[in-house]
Amino acid sequence: MNLKTFLLGTCSAVVIAGFAQAETLTIATVNNGDMVRMQTLTDDFTKANPDIQLEWVTLEENVLRERVTTDIATKGGQYDVMTIGTYEVPIWAKQSWLLPLDNLGADYDAADIIPAIAGGLSVDGKLYAAPFYGESSFIMYRKDLMEKAGLTMPDAPTWEFVADAARKMTDRAAEINGVCLRGKAGWGENMAFLTAMSNSFGARWFDESWKPQFDQPEWKNTLQFYVDLMKDAGPVGASSNGFNENLALFQQGKCGMWIDATVAASFVSNPKDSTVADKVGYALAPDTGLGKRGNWLWAWSLAVPAGTQKAEAAQKFVSWATSKAYLDLVASKEGWANVPPGTRSSLYANAEYQKAAPFAKMTLDSINSADPTKPTVKPVPYVGVQFVAIPEFQGLGTTVGQLFSAALAGQMTVDDALKQAQDVTTSTMTEGGYIQ
Amino acid sequence: MATRQTQTLARLMLAPSVLALFIWMIVPLAITLWFSFQQYNPLNPIRDGFVGFSNYALFYSNPAFFQAILNTLLIVGSVLLITVVGGVLLALLLDQPIFGQGFVRILVISPFFVMPPVAALVWKNMIMHPSYGVFADMARFLGVQPVDWFAQYPLFSVIIIVAWQWLPFATLILLTSLQSLDGEQMEAAEMDGASFLSRFWYLTLPHMSRAITVVILIQTIFLLSVYAEILVTTNGGPGYASTNLPFLVYQKASLEFKIGQASAGGIIAVILANIVAFFAMRAVGRNLDR
Numbered sequence: 001m002n003l004k005t006f007l008l009g010t011c012s013a014v015v016i017a018g019f020a021q022a023e024t025l026t027i028a029t030v031n032n033g034d035m036v037r038m039q040t041l042t043d044d045f046t047k048a049n050p051d052i053q054l055e056w057v058t059l060e061e062n063v064l065r066e067r068v069t070t071d072i073a074t075k076g077g078q079y080d081v082m083t084i085g086t087y088e089v090p091i092w093a094k095q096s097w098l099l100p101l102d103n104l105g106a107d108y109d110a111a112d113i114i115p116a117i118a119g120g121l122s123v124d125g126k127l128y129a130a131p132f133y134g135e136s137s138f139i140m141y142r143k144d145l146m147e148k149a150g151l152t153m154p155d156a157p158t159w160e161f162v163a164d165a166a167r168k169m170t171d172r173a174a175e176i177n178g179v180c181l182r183g184k185a186g187w188g189e190n191m192a193f194l195t196a197m198s199n200s201f202g203a204r205w206f207d208e209s210w211k212p213q214f215d216q217p218e219w220k221n222t223l224q225f226y227v228d229l230m231k232d233a234g235p236v237g238a239s240s241n242g243f244n245e246n247l248a249l250f251q252q253g254k255c256g257m258w259i260d261a262t263v264a265a266s267f268v269s270n271p272k273d274s275t276v277a278d279k280v281g282y283a284l285a286p287d288t289g290l291g292k293r294g295n296w297l298w299a300w301s302l303a304v305p306a307g308t309q310k311a312e313a314a315q316k317f318v319s320w321a322t323s324k325a326y327l328d329l330v331a332s333k334e335g336w337a338n339v340p341p342g343t344r345s346s347l348y349a350n351a352e353y354q355k356a357a358p359f360a361k362m363t364l365d366s367i368n369s370a371d372p373t374k375p376t377v378k379p380v381p382y383v384g385v386q387f388v389a390i391p392e393f394q395g396l397g398t399t400v401g402q403l404f405s406a407a408l409a410g411q412m413t414v415d416d417a418l419k420q421a422q423d424v425t426t427s428t429m430t431e432g433g434y435i436q
Numbered sequence: 437m438a439t440r441q442t443q444t445l446a447r448l449m450l451a452p453s454v455l456a457l458f459i460w461m462i463v464p465l466a467i468t469l470w471f472s473f474q475q476y477n478p479l480n481p482i483r484d485g486f487v488g489f490s491n492y493a494l495f496y497s498n499p500a501f502f503q504a505i506l507n508t509l510l511i512v513g514s515v516l517l518i519t520v521v522g523g524v525l526l527a528l529l530l531d532q533p534i535f536g537q538g539f540v541r542i543l544v545i546s547p548f549f550v551m552p553p554v555a556a557l558v559w560k561n562m563i564m565h566p567s568y569g570v571f572a573d574m575a576r577f578l579g580v581q582p583v584d585w586f587a588q589y590p591l592f593s594v595i596i597i598v599a600w601q602w603l604p605f606a607t608l609i610l611l612t613s614l615q616s617l618d619g620e621q622m623e624a625a626e627m628d629g630a631s632f633l634s635r636f637w638y639l640t641l642p643h644m645s646r647a648i649t650v651v652i653l654i655q656t657i658f659l660l661s662v663y664a665e666i667l668v669t670t671n672g673g674p675g676y677a678s679t680n681l682p683f684l685v686y687q688k689a690s691l692e693f694k695i696g697q698a699s700a701g702g703i704i705a706v707i708l709a710n711i712v713a714f715f716a717m718r719a720v721g722r723n724l725d726r
Contacts, residue, residue: 066690073478073693091479175567185673237566237584239674249567391479395692406675409587417675420499431494432480 023313024053027081028068030300031058034133034263034340035083037330038321044329045320052313061188069394072097072305080308081317084129086120086299086372090389093128099304099311100126104319112324112344114364117299120372120383129301130322133263134342136366137196137295139283140250140268141257142276145169145176149256155362159200159225159286159294162257166233169256178233180255181226184242185405187397192296192386193259194404195397198222200287200294204376205388205425210434212425214400214418223414227407239409251275259285259294262366265359266337282362284369290377296386297370299343342367392432399424465706471699479693491700500676500684505708508680511595512659512712516652518599523606523651524644528636530607531614541611548604556668559597560586590670590678597665602658606651613647614640649720656716660709681705 029035035058042054057079059067068082072092084092092098104110110118110127117134121127139157146153149168154161166178182193195205203218213219230238233256235249243260247267250258251274258264271277285295302321304314320326327347330339336356339347341363347353348364357363375385382388387397400421407417429435475487495501530541547555563570564585572582585593617640625635663682666672672679672687679687685705689698 069479069693070690185671235567236572236582237587239584239587240560240670254567391477391693394479395687395694398687398691402671402673402675405673406677409584409674411587411674411677424499427497 022051022053023310024055025080025310025313025317026055026057026078027083027317028057028059028064028071028079029083030061030064032061032300035300037334037338038132038326041326041329041333045317048320049313049316052316054317062186065188065394072307075307077305077307079305080310080314082303082305083132083300084303085301086117086297087384087387087389087393089121089129089301089303090123090383091391092303093123093126097306098128099306099308099315100128101130101304101315101318102126103312103315104130105316107323108319109324109344109346112346114343114345114367116297116367116370116372117343120297120299121301129299129303130318131299131301131343132322133340134297134299134367135262136285136297136342136363136370137193137259137261138265138285138362138366139257139259140265141165141281141283142169142253142255142279143281144279145256146281153281153283156284156293157286159288162259162286163225163229163233166229166257170233175254176256177235177249177254178256179229180235180241180246180249180258181230181238182242182246182260183230183234183238183405183408184240184245185398185401186242187387187394187401189242189401190405190408191397191401192298194222194226194401196285196296196386197226197294199292199376199385200285200290201225202288202290202292202377204378204380206380206382206429208379208381210381210429212422212429214422214425219418220414223404223407223418227414230408239405261298262359262363263341265363266341266357269359270337282359284362284366292375292377293366293369295366295370297367297372298386390432390434392428396425396428399428468699468702471695472703474696474699476695477693478695487696491696492704495688495697495700495704498684500679503676504679504681504684507591507676507678508660508682508708509712510591511598511662511680512656514595515599515602515659516655518595519602519606519655520648520651522599522603523610524641524648526603526607527610527614527644528640530611544607545604547601548608550601552601552664553668555601556597556665559593559600560669564593586670587674590674594662594665594669594678597669598659598662601665602655605655609647609651610644613644617643652720653713653716656712657709660705660712681708 039056039058046052046054064083068079068084069088070076071078072082089098113131114134117131118127121129121131139153139162141153146165146169149165151165151168153165162179168178170176170178182190184190198204198219201218201222203216203222204213206212235241235254241249243264246255246258246260247264249255250268253276265282268274268280269277285293287293302318304311304318308314322343324344324346327339327344331352336350336353339353341347341357348360354360370385372383372385382390387393403412403417403421406412407414426435472491473486473488475485526544530537530544534540561568566572566582566584569582571585575582583589622635622639625639630638661682662680663686666678666680666683667686670678672683681701682705685698685701688694688701
């Protein structure tokens with residue numbers, strides 16, 4: 001054995017020993033901008049924790065949901081950290097599929113998490129997922145078009161005002177649509193919007209004994225209003241439009257108003273991406289005066305599945321990614337406008353953030369006005385603003401979303417869509433044992 | 437001529453492969469059959485157990501079921517019609533000695549190399565999109581309202597995309613068959629005064645019949661399981677307008693996690709595929725025996 005071979009062998013042994021000691025966390029995450037940015041900043045974490053290696057599985061939202069749901073339900077154990085939303089957390093925590101996050105470190109300020117978000121991620125007062133970014137929904141509108149229509153957007157408009165303004169702003173010849181709303185079928189697409197909207201019309205998915213409510217006048221009012229408004233003032237092909245499609249339309253100046261996620265505010269006001277960046281105003285989601293607004297509540301959050309063998313390391317990572325220090329890290333590297341929004345009260349008290357994000361106050365007000373435990377005007381047996389936190393909702397929401405999307409496309413009448421929604425929901429709830 | 441010993445030896449040597457093939461086919465099918473009689477929803481594991489034929493009853497009573505069967509057959513029938521007729525016409529064209537023949541052939545065949553989800557995305561966002569698509573631009577240029585393809589004609593749009601992908605396959609097989617046609621026979625017919633149509637009808641088409649049969653049988657198998665194009669473009673909607681049987685099974689399994697019902701749907705799909713294959717073999721398969 002010569003010297004070179006000896007040195008190479010020794011180095012390899014040291015490296016192998018190092019890897020043998022290091023734990024590798026497999027993290028499933030969604031491919032949105034904030035999460036991808038987190039991956040580029042993880043040197044900060046691995047330098048402080050050299051014994052932990054990170055392996056990313058980055059997926060598109062729908063695929064991520066399918067993969068992590070299948071993995072946790074079948075106890076596959078592929079992932080040590082999962083990115084999930086406020087829909088999954090209460091259901092999975094009740095099934096004991098998630099570990100309570102009680103080991104996030106002494107300097108982790110859990111009390112700073114916005115109460116509405118913390119409430120959506122807790123069961124029996126215990127936090128089961130830590131929010132990476134949170135959102136509600138609000139109105140983004142074109143100030144110039146609003147002025148041209150001779151109107152002034154109030155901070156808290158009614159649906160009647162929004163519909164009137166949308167019809168006045170519509171200019172088909174100039175390819176300007178008064179309002180862009182989600183129409184693409186899916187429980188996280190059109191049904192997120194329509195369920196939140198229905199709350200403001202006094203509708204609900206189920207009464208206290210889990211009887212579906214699509215045969216009630218409140219749902220008819222909601223869906224008819226939505227279909228009529230989109231027919232008069234919505235874009236062509238609205239039944240195929242989800243978040244991304246409407247974002248593109250708004251950024252290209254083709255929407256007078258867009259009611260959608262508050263996180264979109266940073267995209268529509270960024271001059272690099274948006275042709276209307278300097279003309280955007282913000283207002284709360286509309287209401288009908290019944291006490292609930294049509295806004296939702298969501299948080300992409302990091303959770304640790306109960307089946308992991310690396311719970312301690314996983315919680316260390318979750319703590320790092322959702323801490324105050326992480327917000328400071330992003331601000332120092334990318335500027336305050338790019339920090340993940342909607343999770344911490346301290347961010348909204350930060351003068352630098354307020355200056356960089358003119359939509360900050362409206363975002364916070366929207367988040368605070370959504371209550372997942374009392375989402376509707378009348379009482380309901382479920383938790384969730386734009387969803388119903390039961391396992392069946394994932395399939396049910398998408399099926400009903402298909403019917404409502406068909407009503408929007410003119411392939412089905414509003415009455416038929418509601419009747420079929422009532423039938424399919426009744427059948428699923430009976431099958432699931434909710435209705436005896 | 438094989439002796440009894442060599443025959444026995446051949447059987448013995450083939451047995452492991454046949455056994456492996458049998459297990460490979462029968463095990464997943466048996467598991468699907470078993471699950472189709474179970475109430476199994478991993479998201480709601482409390483209500484597991486044997487439920488008899490209720491998964492079949494639930495799948496059958498699903499409001500989308502008959503629409504899905506009809507859509508499955510419509511996709512198979514329409515795509516076969518477009519690709520066989522289009523394939524024959526394209527094969528006739530490509531068989532002509534034209535300038536740049538090689539380039540044109542590659543151009544015609546190229547859609548077959550594109551993965552179905554990619555093809556569907558291109559058609560959805562760049563061709564059929566009512567705001568940004570090429571068709572919408574053409575409509576605006578002509579001064580008419582752009583068509584919202586996936587909302588107004590969802591199944592037709594899916595059929596167009598699938599047919600676009602399968603046309604090269606049909607063309608390729610049919611062109612190969614056309615090139616094996618005896619030139620002297622054609623020449624003789626031409627000298628006898630047979631018109632182009634007569635020559636096509638009485639010589640070319642009968643000669644291509646075996647190739648057409650191959651195209652129909654192979655495409656039928658794949659078209660019964662069209663899925664990616666629907667998922668990417670219409671997601672089965674609006675309503676159930678473009679839901680076919682494989683998509684309905686996907687919805688049950690991956691969105692609703694009703695594994696029992698999805699398995700029942702899978703078994704129904706296998707039965708349907710066998711019925712279609714039986715009729716296809718009866719109708720056109722005899723060409724293969726000649």
